[in-house]
Amino acid sequence: MKHQDELLREAILAKVNSYSPYSSFRVGAAALLKDGTIIKGCNVENASFGLSMCAERVCLFNVYSSGYHKEDIVGFAISGDTDDVIYPCGACRQVMCELLNETCSVFLINKKDEYKEVKVKRLLPFYFKGDVLGE
Ligand code: THU
Numbered sequence: 855m856k857h858q859d860e861l862l863r864e865a866i867l868a869k870v871n872s873y874s875p876y877s878s879f880r881v882g883a884a885a886l887l888k889d890g891t892i893i894k895g896c897n898v899e900n901a902s903f904g905l906s907m908c909a910e911r912v913c914l915f916n917v918y919s920s921g922y923h924k925e926d927i928v929g930f931a932i933s934g935d936t937d938d939v940i941y942p943c944g945a946c947r948q949v950m951c952e953l954l955n956e957t958c959s960v961f962l963i964n965k966k967d968e969y970k971e972v973k974v975k976r977l978l979p980f981y982f983k984g985d986v987l988g989e
Contacts, residue, residue: 855929855959861886862961862969865931868894868909875899876906881940883913886929893917910946914953924955931961931969939964947978 855861861884868882874897881897895913899906910932917927930950934940939962942950950960956975963969 855886857886857890857892858929858961861892861929861931862933862963862967864892864894865933865961865963866967868896868913869933869935870896872896872909873898876901876903880935881909882933883909884931885913885917885927886931887917887922887926888928889926893920893922908943908946910942911949914949918953924953924958927954927958929959929961930954930974931963933963933967935965937964939968939970942977944978948981950974951978951981952984 865882865884868884869880872880874880876899884892884894886892893913893916895909895916897907897909898912932940932942941962951974954974958974960972960974961969
């Protein structure tokens with residue numbers, strides 16, 4: 855994938871802005887768009903723990919609120935200070951399934967900057983789809 859190195863680098867860099875005073879667990883995410891633009895996000899926590907938001911969702915909401923959609927996204931990367939590559943939480947998988955194309959490549963990165971590549975559709979089989987609403 856063109857710009858893959860930049861995408862991985864930006865997801866790793868995105869951890870720097872993590873606001874995680876409660877867990878000290880930094881997560882960064884980045885989306886690569888067709889035009890080469892990279893949009894980032896990090897986890898943002900709150901003293902009322904349930905209000906915290908994961909990096910993946912911050913990133914994807916940032917993409918959409920900037921006027922882009924799944925058709926514009928060619929790759930997505932997530933970085934954590936983990937030994938194994940980071941695996942996104944269930945809530946983020948649900949959001950990724952809706953906001954990314956199912957064939958979009960997702961790069962999962964560990965603290966040594968090693969990574970694994972998976973397709974979105976492998977992350978959450980039988981995910982809840984909006985097309986059943988209003989049936
Ligand atoms: N976190 C993420 O940002 N993404 C994930 O996929 C898993 C967890 C964040 C949420 C919280 O700020 C911290 O990591 C510990 O759960």
